[in-house]
Amino acid sequence: xxWVARSLLLIIVVAALATAAFPGAQTPAxxxxxxxxxxxxxxxRDMGTLSSPAFEGRGPGTPGGLKAxxxxxxxxxxxxxxAAGTDNFLQPFVLAGSVPSPPPGDxxxxxxxxxxxxxxxxxxRGATRKLLVxxxxxxxxxxxxxxxxxxADDNASGVAALLAAARYFVRNPPRHPMVFVAFDAEEIGLxxxxxxxxSRLVAPGEIGLAVNxxxxxxxxxxxxxxxxxxxxxxxxxxxxxxxxxxxVTIRMGHxxxxxxxxxxxDWTHLSDHGVFHDAGVPFVYFGVEDHPDNHEPTDTVExxxxxxxxxxxxxxxxxxxxxxxxxx
Numbered sequence: 001x002x003w004v005a006r007s008l009l010l011i012i013v014v015a016a017l018a019t020a021a022f023p024g025a026q027t028p029a030x031x032x033x034x035x036x037x038x039x040x041x042x043x044x045r046d047m048g049t050l051s052s053p054a055f056e057g058r059g060p061g062t063p064g065g066l067k068a069x070x071x072x073x074x075x076x077x078x079x080x081x082x083a084a085g086t087d088n089f090l091q092p093f094v095l096a097g098s099v100p101s102p103p104p105g106d107x108x109x110x111x112x113x114x115x116x117x118x119x120x121x122x123x124x125r126g127a128t129r130k131l132l133v134x135x136x137x138x139x140x141x142x143x144x145x146x147x148x149x150x151x152a153d154d155n156a157s158g159v160a161a162l163l164a165a166a167r168y169f170v171r172n173p174p175r176h177p178m179v180f181v182a183f184d185a186e187e188i189g190l191x192x193x194x195x196x197x198x199s200r201l202v203a204p205g206e207i208g209l210a211v212n213x214x215x216x217x218x219x220x221x222x223x224x225x226x227x228x229x230x231x232x233x234x235x236x237x238x239x240x241x242x243x244x245x246x247x248v249t250i251r252m253g254h255x256x257x258x259x260x261x262x263x264x265x266d267w268t269h270l271s272d273h274g275v276f277h278d279a280g281v282p283f284v285y286f287g288v289e290d291h292p293d294n295h296e297p298t299d300t301v302e303x304x305x306x307x308x309x310x311x312x313x314x315x316x317x318x319x320x321x322x323x324x325x326x327x328x
Contacts, residue, residue, distance in 0.1 A: 035245060035314065035318065036310075036314055037164075037168050037313075037314050037317040037318070038161075038164040038165075038167075038168065038310065038313045038314055038317060039164070039167075040306065040309075040310035040313075042164070043160050043161070043164050043309065043310060043313055044160075044301070044304070044306050044309070046075070046156075046159070046160035046163055046164075047152055047156045047157055047159075047160040047217065047301055047304065047309075048152075048156075048301045049071065049156075050068060050071070050138065050151075050152075050156035050159055050160070051150040051151055051152040051156040051299075051300065051301050052150070053148055053150070054067070055067055055068050055071075056142060056143050056148065057140050057141055057142035057143055057148050057149045057150060057151060058138060058139050058140045058142065058151060059139065059140065059141060059142020059143065060095060060114075060115050060139045060142075060184055060185040060187070060188055060191075061095050061114050061115055061185075062142050062143075064142060064143070065115070065138075065139055065142070065184065068138050068139075069090070069116055069118060069138070069182075069184065072118045072138060072159065072163075072182045073088060073089045073090065073118055075163050076089050076118060076120040076166070076180070077089070079120075079163065079166050079167045079170055080170040081120030081121060081122060081166055081170065081180060082120065082121045082122070082123070083119070083120065083121070084119040084120055084121035084179055084201065084202075089118050089119055089120055090116040090117070090118060090119075091116060091117040091118075091119050091195065091196060091199065091201060092114075092115070092116040093114070093115055093116065093117070093184075093191070093192070093195035093199075094114050094115070095114040095115045095185060095188075095191065115184040115185045115191065115192065115195075116184055117181055117182065117183050117184055117192045117195065117196055118138070118181070118182040119179065119180070119181050119182075119196075119201065120166065120179070120180045120181075121177065121178070121179050121180070122166070122169050122170060122173065122174065122177065122178045122179075122180075123173070123177055124173070124174055124175055124176045124177040124178070125173045125174065125175055126175035126176065128175060128176055128208075128328070129177070129206065130176055130206065130207065130208035130327065130328065131176060131177050131178065131179055131202060131206050131207050131208060132174070132176045132177075132178045132179070132207075132208060132209055132211065132320065132323060132324060132327065133178075133179045133180075133181065133202065133207050133209070133210045133211070133276070133281075134162055134165060134166075134178060134179070134180050134181070134210075134211050134213070134320065135162070135180075135181045135182075135183055135193070135210065135211070135212045135213070135272050135273070136155055136158030136159045136161065136162040136181075136182060136183070136212070136213040136214060137155050137158065137159075137182070137183040137184070137185075137186030137187070137192060137193075137214065137271070137272055138155065138156075138159045138182045138183065138184065139183075139184050139185055139186055139187050139188075139192075140154060140155065140156075140187060141187060141295060147297050148297060149295070149296070149297055149299070150297070150299060150300050150301070151299055152217070152299050152300050152301045152303070152304060153215050153216075153217050153218045153288070153291070153293070153294070153299050153303075153304065154214070154215050154294060154295065154299060155186070155213075155214050155215060156301075157213075157215060157216045157217035157218075157304070157309065158212075158213035158214050158215065158216055159182055159213075160313075161213050161216055161312065161313045161316050162180055162182065162213055164313050164316075164317070165180070165313075165316055165317050165320055166178075166180045168317050169320070174320075174321075174324045175324050175325065176208065176324050176327065178320075178324075179202055181196060183196065183272050186214075186271065186272055190269075190271070190272050190274060190275055192272070193272035193274075193275035193276070194275050196275075197275050197276065197279050204276070204279040204280055204281050207276070207281045208282070208327040208328065209281075209282050209283070209284065209323055209327050210273055210276040210281050210282070210283045210284075211283070211284050211285075211286070211316075211319070211320065211323070212271055212272050212273035212276075212283060212284070212285045212286070212287075213286050213287070213316065214270075214271040214272070214285065214286075214287045215287045215288050215294070216286055216287060216288065216309070216312050216313075216316070217288075217304045217305075217308065217309040217312065218288050218291050218293075218303070218304065218305075218308075219248065219288050219305075219308050219312070220291075221249075222248055222249055222308060222311075223248060223249040223250070223251050223288075224248055224249070224250060224251070224286055224287065224288055224312055224315070225250075225251050225252070225253060225254050225267075225285075225286070225287055225288065225289065226239050226250050226251070226252050226284055226285070226286055226319075227252075227253065227254045227255040227267045227268070227273075227283075227284070227285040227287070228255055228273070228277075228282065228283045228284040228285055229252045229255065229284075230253075230255040230256045231255065231268075231277065231282065231283075232282040232283075235282070235284060236252065238319075238322050238323065238326055239252060239284075239319070241322055242315065242318050242319045242322050245318055246311070246314070246315040246318055247311040247314070247315070248308065248311045248312055248315050250315070254266065254267040254285075255267060255268055255285075267285060267287070270285075271285060271287070273285045284319070284323075286312075286316060286319075
């Protein structure tokens with residue numbers, strides 16, 4: 001046996017001993033090639049539109065926020081969603097506390113509400129009445145001291161992925177009825193989600209699962225987190241099934257107190273899914289970990305990796321397909 005063969009044998013033996021010595025250590029399964037469900041060009045265009053200077057950072061209660069709201073209404077209508085018990089897809093609510101001046105009015109010239117969620121619905125083809133609710137907030141930090149905070153990842157990305165999923169399920173009707181909600185005023189206390197849940201437009205008891213999308217386009221390690229399995233362990237095998245058909249690595253976590261999670265930050269109430277959790281609704285929150293551009297003027301579309309974002313959007317559709325099949 002030559003020295004190359006002996007060296008190779010030594011490497012194999014050492015690796016085997018290391019595996020035996022640390023049986024609990026696991027490497028995530030390699031990501032698979034995903035099925036393409038979304039139009040990736042449109043996905044990036046939608047993100048670019050929402051994070052463009054024309055929308056002025058989408059601050060709640062600002063003209064830029066109103067413009068973003070009207071644009072999303074148009075996309076819901078064009079995609080073929082039905083208005084979910086609201087006028088013109090809107091669920092208005094009043095912003096309490098210190099906020100910018102109200103917008104001057106909508107496209108018809110009528111006084112505009114201080115804030116509003118955009119709510120659309122797709123009917124289910126099955127007998128089940130449980131709803132799957134898909135959410136993403138469209139507001140961001142707006143203009144501050146004349147500086148634009150475009151919020152491409154936070155959260156034009158979530159809205160773009162939500163729109164891609166809605167278009168897919170209009171073309172491929174789900175078993176469960178699905179409600180798609182673009183929330184306003186997440187950045188100032190999850191106010192849109194609170195208004196939605198407290199309004200009983202959809203009663204919490206009617207919801208089988210809430211899926212929240214917030215910051216889903218920046219992943220340097222080709223991974224995204226899925227929080228919520230600590231509260232609903234039955235979601236774990238479903239997400240593992242999704243992983244087997246996805247090109248991004250899905251990591252479960254960020255849903256337990258830091259002290260019991262090895263210092264990993266608890267995201268349970270970090271975004272709109274926290275309101276559903278407090279109402280007793282199972283949730284999955286898809287999101288990446290913080291990056292240096294989060295809540296900075298540098299959170300721009302130019303810093304997004306289109307391939308990663310496209311793979312994540314495909315994974316989200318795959319996850320919704322799987323949840324639709326298995327949630328009671």
